[in-house]
Amino acid sequence: MFDGIGQRVVCAWFPRLASDRALRLRPVEGPFALTLKQNNANRLYCLNSAAEQQGLHRGMAYSDARAFCPDLQSRPADLAGDQAFLQVLHRWALRYCPWVGFDEPDGGRPSAPAPPTSTPAAPPANGLILSITGSAHLLGGEAALLEDMQQSLAAAGFRLQLGLADTRGAAWALAHYRPYTDPGRPNGMAEPGQNLRALEALSVAALRLDEKTVVALQRLGLRTIGSLAAAPRAPLARRFGPGLHLQLDRALGDMPEPVNAKPEPPHYGVRLTLPEPIGLSDDVKAGTLRLLERLCEKLKAQEVGARRLSLTLRRVDQANQQVDLKLARPMREPQAILTLFERGIEAVDAGYGIDQLRLEAVAVETLPNQQSSYFVGGRKKEQLDDLISRLGTRIGLENIQRFVPSDTHIPERSFRLAPAALTPSAAPAQNQNQAQSWQSATLSPLDHPRPLRLFPAEPIEAQGNRPPARFRWRRMALTTARAVGPERIAPEWWHDDANWQSGLRDYWRVETQQGRRLWLYYTPQNPGWFVQGEFA
Amino acid sequence: MSNDLPTAFPIKRGRVHEAQGPGALSFAAIAAGFADGEALWCQESWRSEQLNPQGLRCFADPDRVLLAKAQDQTELLAIAEETLRDGAVSLVIMELSKPLNLTAGRRLQLAAKTGRSTGLCLIAEGAGSSAAETRWHCQPTFDTQDWTGHRWSLIKNKSGILGAWYVRWDWAARRLRVVSSASE
Numbered sequence: 001m002f003d004g005i006g007q008r009v010v011c012a013w014f015p016r017l018a019s020d021r022a023l024r025l026r027p028v029e030g031p032f033a034l035t036l037k038q039n040n041a042n043r044l045y046c047l048n049s050a051a052e053q054q055g056l057h058r059g060m061a062y063s064d065a066r067a068f069c070p071d072l073q074s075r076p077a078d079l080a081g082d083q084a085f086l087q088v089l090h091r092w093a094l095r096y097c098p099w100v101g102f103d104e105p106d107g108g109r110p111s112a113p114a115p116p117t118s119t120p121a122a123p124p125a126n127g128l129i130l131s132i133t134g135s136a137h138l139l140g141g142e143a144a145l146l147e148d149m150q151q152s153l154a155a156a157g158f159r160l161q162l163g164l165a166d167t168r169g170a171a172w173a174l175a176h177y178r179p180y181t182d183p184g185r186p187n188g189m190a191e192p193g194q195n196l197r198a199l200e201a202l203s204v205a206a207l208r209l210d211e212k213t214v215v216a217l218q219r220l221g222l223r224t225i226g227s228l229a230a231a232p233r234a235p236l237a238r239r240f241g242p243g244l245h246l247q248l249d250r251a252l253g254d255m256p257e258p259v260n261a262k263p264e265p266p267h268y269g270v271r272l273t274l275p276e277p278i279g280l281s282d283d284v285k286a287g288t289l290r291l292l293e294r295l296c297e298k299l300k301a302q303e304v305g306a307r308r309l310s311l312t313l314r315r316v317d318q319a320n321q322q323v324d325l326k327l328a329r330p331m332r333e334p335q336a337i338l339t340l341f342e343r344g345i346e347a348v349d350a351g352y353g354i355d356q357l358r359l360e361a362v363a364v365e366t367l368p369n370q371q372s373s374y375f376v377g378g379r380k381k382e383q384l385d386d387l388i389s390r391l392g393t394r395i396g397l398e399n400i401q402r403f404v405p406s407d408t409h410i411p412e413r414s415f416r417l418a419p420a421a422l423t424p425s426a427a428p429a430q431n432q433n434q435a436q437s438w439q440s441a442t443l444s445p446l447d448h449p450r451p452l453r454l455f456p457a458e459p460i461e462a463q464g465n466r467p468p469a470r471f472r473w474r475r476m477a478l479t480t481a482r483a484v485g486p487e488r489i490a491p492e493w494w495h496d497d498a499n500w501q502s503g504l505r506d507y508w509r510v511e512t513q514q515g516r517r518l519w520l521y522y523t524p525q526n527p528g529w530f531v532q533g534e535f536a
Numbered sequence: 537m538s539n540d541l542p543t544a545f546p547i548k549r550g551r552v553h554e555a556q557g558p559g560a561l562s563f564a565a566i567a568a569g570f571a572d573g574e575a576l577w578c579q580e581s582w583r584s585e586q587l588n589p590q591g592l593r594c595f596a597d598p599d600r601v602l603l604a605k606a607q608d609q610t611e612l613l614a615i616a617e618e619t620l621r622d623g624a625v626s627l628v629i630m631e632l633s634k635p636l637n638l639t640a641g642r643r644l645q646l647a648a649k650t651g652r653s654t655g656l657c658l659i660a661e662g663a664g665s666s667a668a669e670t671r672w673h674c675q676p677t678f679d680t681q682d683w684t685g686h687r688w689s690l691i692k693n694k695s696g697i698l699g700a701w702y703v704r705w706d707w708a709a710r711r712l713r714v715v716s717s718a719s720e
Contacts, residue, residue, distance in 0.1 A: 384574060387618075387622045390622075395615060400604050400605075403592075405589070453587065453591070512678065515559075515678055536565060
């Protein structure tokens with residue numbers, strides 16, 4: 001034993017988590033399976049009990065399964081959704097004890113490359129490990145706790161197998177090979193200090209060994225954990241390496257194996273339920289301020305700032321009104337955020353009244369605690385960001401843009417417009433880089449002048465490959481006084497751009513007697529003259 | 537009062553000015569280069585003509601120019617007023633499509649005075665507001681030696697005399713050179 005206090009661990013295994021979840025969302029009668037595409041073949045991923053009774057098994061090709069069982073119903077598996085649901089179960093399990101971890105499928109097995117078999121890889125995680133040391137009495141003892149878990153999940157439609165023992169390994173073995181059934185029987189529970197007695201009859205596979213080792217052990221006649229524990233260690237260690245006895249010692253409690261409880265991700269949501277519905281925007285603002293104060297406390301504790309906020313106002317007739325707020329910089333000052341919310345709150349239709357307010361920071365960014373400083377540059381930047389946030393509530397944050405250079409010769413694509421709030425020209429160093437990139441862009445403004453104004457190409461009437469001496473543009477008669485060019489720009493064939501279908505362009509800088517300085521181009525492959533820009 | 541360009545340009549801080557004519561855009565670009573902070577360029581979103589940063593970089597740093605796209609002129613004036621009052625940017629350039637009435641022009645002036653930032657409206661010819669501090673008519677001119685010539689005439693000035701100048705932008709030195717002052 002590695003410590004004096006008897007640890008008690010529950011392993012909760014969901015053998016059919018994926019299919020149970022799918023059937024819970026949309027129940028079907030009869031055999032059912034989830035399929036997953038692996039190595040260009042649809043294979044069964046998770047089945048219900050009716051399908052297993054028909055002789056189907058996990059990893060079977062879907063077409064074979066259909067041949068065996070023509071009335072099999074199937075849906076594609078949603079692995080990400082399963083993992084998200086396991087997170088939900090993790091939260092649920094916190095009602096029993098504060099220390100809950102996920103059961104990784106390899107169960108901490110020492111690195112043994114799985115043999116390439118036709119069975120699909122084990123799902124990422126499909127169980128929970130609860131360290132119930134010192135919390136079982138809160139639910140009236142261990143048996144009552146297991147019974148409660150079993151009952152509540154069975155009611156929700158999930159198959160759950162439970163094992164309770166002193167160690168994580170033993171709990172895992174019991175959950176998988178002799179799960180808890182009902183309080184009357186000793187199944188699934190190992191008395192404190194009685195790990196070996198509870199496990200001795202189980203197969204060696206219960207030790208979380210890889211398949212090859214299990215088969216080899218069975219060939220040696222070591223079928224059960226009891227016989228493995230009794231066998232001399234040295235010859236086995238020589239043959240199988242240290243991993244085998246490591247797993248045995250872990251299961252029997254001679255070697256520690258901690259339960260890794262993942263911290264719950266912080267949740268930035270607060271709500272306020274009102275005894276009487278409210279309708280005045282001042283009242284809603286006051287309520288929002290209260291929520292903001294609580295939310296900002298949370299944000300401050302985690303040293304983050306909100307980037308996107310969503311305020312949901314529930315009306316008495318159950319119609320929700322939502323006010324979204326995007327911020328140009330992470331913020332956690334209640335008063336400042338409230339000012340930005342004001343516009344959205346004014347626009348809300350309160351109907352018969354609002355009786356619940358819920359505020360959530362949908363996106364957060366790190367915002368370290370800072371001493372309010374004398375650093376003027378930072379304050380100026382903050383002031384600008386606040387202005388952008390405020391304008392953003394009026395015209396939308398994506399409509400306030402900044403120029404970003406991009407490396408191409410095509411004039412209309414030589415820059416991008418990116419939302420100013422997302423462009424990190426914030427950091428001074430980066431700002432310098434960007435300034436440089438404008439200055440050191442491929443084209444020098446002296447050799448390749450570019451117009452100040454660009455517009456969609458406007459055709460003019462002209463012939464030949466030299467700029468016309470006289471032409472009409474926008475109902476003005478213009479006379480060419482000087483033309484500089486041509487500067488040939490070839491289309492980028494790797495972009496499918498409808499404007500460049502006409503092929504090469506010869507650009508001319510044309511100065512007119514009338515003063516206007518225009519950027520004309522001629523398309524030699526498809527003769528025609530166009531005006532695309534105007535110089536300063 | 538002398539008839540020199542420096543008495544009128546760079547345009548007075550904390551006021552709203554107007555520029556018209558075919559060269560108004562270069563006037564705005566040069567003004568943005570003279571501004572000592574960021575500039576906000578407000579445009580209505582339906583305009584297909586756009587500012588080209590590759591051309592702008594001869595006059596001002598494109599990184600210091602923010603672009604705001606408003607649905608219509610009312611919205612544009614609202615954000616311009618808010619920005620002027622805030623004072624976080626030093627120049628607000630508004631491309632207007634409809635003439636301003638006296639109330640709107642006066643509100644912009646008051647906002648600019650509060651925020652100590654400058655406003656510049658690019659207007660159609662003859663669509664000026666009487667609240668503007670100065671109004672410039674800008675006309676590009678043809679010159680055999682150079683191709684950045686402009687004739688800037690100051691056609692309204694609340695706190696000075698009127699005038700007209702031939703100016704030229706020196707690309708290499710990024711400076712404005714006054715060639716001569718044109719006779720009235």
